[in-house]
Amino acid sequence: MSIENKERRQVLKGLGAGLLAATAGVPFFAMAQNETLVRFLDMPEDYDVPPVEPGSTHIINTREITNFYSRDFYVVQHYGQPDVPVEQYKLELTGLVNRPLSFTLDELKAMPSREIDAGFECGGNGGRMFQGLVGNARWRGVSLREVLNQAGIQDLGREVVFFGADQGTEEIRGRQVEQSFARSLSVEDAMSDDNLIVYEMNGMPLEPHHGYPVRMLIPGFYGVANVKWLTQIHVQDTRYMGRFMGRDYVTLKHENVGGEDRWMETSVARMNLKSAIVRVTRRNNIHRISGFALNDGTPIRSIEVKIDDGPWMEAMIDPQASQYSWKPFHYEWRNASPGEHTIVSRVTDINGRVQLPQEQLPERVSYWEEFGQFPRRVLIEG
Numbered sequence: 413m414s415i416e417n418k419e420r421r422q423v424l425k426g427l428g429a430g431l432l433a434a435t436a437g438v439p440f441f442a443m444a445q446n447e448t449l450v451r452f453l454d455m456p457e458d459y460d461v462p463p464v465e466p467g468s469t470h471i472i473n474t475r476e477i478t479n480f481y482s483r484d485f486y487v488v489q490h491y492g493q494p495d496v497p498v499e500q501y502k503l504e505l506t507g508l509v510n511r512p513l514s515f516t517l518d519e520l521k522a523m524p525s526r527e528i529d530a531g532f533e534c535g536g537n538g539g540r541m542f543q544g545l546v547g548n549a550r551w552r553g554v555s556l557r558e559v560l561n562q563a564g565i566q567d568l569g570r571e572v573v574f575f576g577a578d579q580g581t582e583e584i585r586g587r588q589v590e591q592s593f594a595r596s597l598s599v600e601d602a603m604s605d606d607n608l609i610v611y612e613m614n615g616m617p618l619e620p621h622h623g624y625p626v627r628m629l630i631p632g633f634y635g636v637a638n639v640k641w642l643t644q645i646h647v648q649d650t651r652y653m654g655r656f657m658g659r660d661y662v663t664l665k666h667e668n669v670g671g672e673d674r675w676m677e678t679s680v681a682r683m684n685l686k687s688a689i690v691r692v693t694r695r696n697n698i699h700r701i702s703g704f705a706l707n708d709g710t711p712i713r714s715i716e717v718k719i720d721d722g723p724w725m726e727a728m729i730d731p732q733a734s735q736y737s738w739k740p741f742h743y744e745w746r747n748a749s750p751g752e753h754t755i756v757s758r759v760t761d762i763n764g765r766v767q768l769p770q771e772q773l774p775e776r777v778s779y780w781e782e783f784g785q786f787p788r789r790v791l792i793e794g
């Protein structure tokens with residue numbers, strides 16, 4: 413059985429009572445010819461986003477998602493877009509390993525590869541940009557674990573650091589220092605079966621803004637973990653504390669710590685359980701509410717939609733969804749009454765974890781990890 417089918421089976425098992433669409437094969441985000449967009453009152457009517465521009469952030473218009481595999485995938489890069497000439501490209505494996513290694517792109521491509529469907533969002537995604545820092549793709553690459561095993565991690569190795577080719581100047585304690593974009597994982601997280609050193613996205617070589625020639629893919633983690641333009645993997649015996657692990661992408665939130673009320677700072681890592689409505693359409697007299705869910709790969713039990721003060725109603729989940737992909741969903745809204753309505757979605761996983769309204773989440777003084785419910789205002793025409 414292909415890995416894909418295995419994943420699908422796992423996710424379907426996890427879906428349990430969750431409703432699956434009978435219309436398998438029809439992309440959930442596709443729109444029929446006579447289907448029209450319903451107005452969001454919380455979004456400018458002429459909301460539009462600029463196209464990808466190398467070196468800058470690209471927010472997608474989530475209302476215009478048409479495919480399971482994103483045609484328009486968001487872009488974030490903190491130090492601009494480096495040029496990585498493939499003739500000179502090398503991925504170095506260094507540090508506490510028995511055999512330091514070095515790979516050209518061709519050498520990586522000659523190794524056994526795997527494909528996986530995975531979606532992710534930026535740790536800074538949220539309602540401000542209508543959840544537009546998100547994407548879903550099919551990735552191809554080689555197993556990080558295989559590569560680490562080839563090198564042989566020494567007993568003292570604790571942490572695996574991934575460095576990109578892009579660099580910026582950071583002021584740290586009054587001093588200007590050149591730093592490369594980098595993120596790290598514990599050896600245990602790095603050795604997870606699912607992590608890939610990736611060179612293909614949706615069947616094509618990575619585009620320059622998505623990390624050409626090689627990037628990381630850590631399924632289930634926020635986008636920041638997926639280091640682009642990957643040039644070095646380094647094993648060390650201490651935690652890595654660079655900007656994107658220790659200072660930035662750090663969430664400050666109120667937590668109960670063994671009975672003590674504390675302000676805690678945590679590095680953005682695994683994705684929180686989240687769903688969001690991105691579009692409402694109308695076809696004849698039927699309205700359709702569409703959205704997506706994302707999480708850390710824990711199987712999903714249900715996605716539900718609530719209209720005004722009504723009950724939670726189960727939405728259909730795209731049968732194409734798999735463990736780490738996004739989960740497109742839709743809900744057929746019959747007899748929608750003309751006027752203004754508030755609609756919201758929530759996702760529940762098989763452990764019973766439920767996506768809560770923003771105001772019921774612990775106090776969070778941060779721009780990062782916005783995963784509460786995301787209510788939308790719509791106007792139904794008579």
Ligand SMILES: Nc1nc2c(c(=O)[nH]1)N[C@H]1C(S)=C(S)[C@@H](COP(=O)(O)O)O[C@H]1N2
Pocket residue numbers: 485486487488489490491533534535547575576577578593621622623634635636637638639640641642
């Ligand atoms: N080398 C490098 N990798 C990086 C970044 C970066 O600035 N430099 N940004 C990270 C962040 S914050 C996100 S959200 C994702 C975005 O991936 P994408 O642009 O392919 O969507 O890349 C991550 N990998």
Ligand SMILES: [Mo]
Pocket residue numbers: 488533534535536635636
């Ligand atoms: Mo990000």
